[in-house]
Amino acid sequence: xxxxxxxxxxxxxxxxxxxxxxxxxxxxxxxxxxxxxxxxxxxxxxxxxxxxxxxxxxxxxxxxxxxxxxxxxxxxxxxxxxxxxxxxxxxxxxxxxxxxxxxxxxxxxxxxxxxxxxxxxx
Numbered sequence: 001x002x003x004x005x006x007x008x009x010x011x012x013x014x015x016x017x018x019x020x021x022x023x024x025x026x027x028x029x030x031x032x033x034x035x036x037x038x039x040x041x042x043x044x045x046x047x048x049x050x051x052x053x054x055x056x057x058x059x060x061x062x063x064x065x066x067x068x069x070x071x072x073x074x075x076x077x078x079x080x081x082x083x084x085x086x087x088x089x090x091x092x093x094x095x096x097x098x099x100x101x102x103x104x105x106x107x108x109x110x111x112x113x114x115x116x117x118x119x120x121x122x
Contacts, residue, residue: 003054006038010060017041085119092120 007018014029017038026041028034034057039050046053059067088109095105102113102120109116 001052001054002048003056004038004042006034006055006057008034008057008059019045022046089119089122092116096120 004019004021007020009016009018011027014027015031015034017026017028017034019025019038019042022042022045024041024045026037028037035055038055038057039053042048042053042055043050058064091109092105095108096102100108102116105111106113106116111119
């Protein structure tokens, strides 16, 4: 599989796609079409099939920055969810050790008694 770099730039009517290795360019009306149009361009220029190429797309800096921030926020959210789940399981265990029923624990932590039971067992 051969990887082709694709530089994407904003255009007044959409997106310009440049493939420097081929000295070719194409146009996509929207971001959803960038992968497909880039693949079509490379396949037409090289004779390779879509399964034989990979794309290394470089977006304009503001888009790259936004994507990076979104990825970081998602990683942060996953870590927070993992911490919450661990803390919740530990809290359920401690409350149960104090004699609280699953229904009581559910009422205290804002979950159904069924969900508390699942967390306690998991």
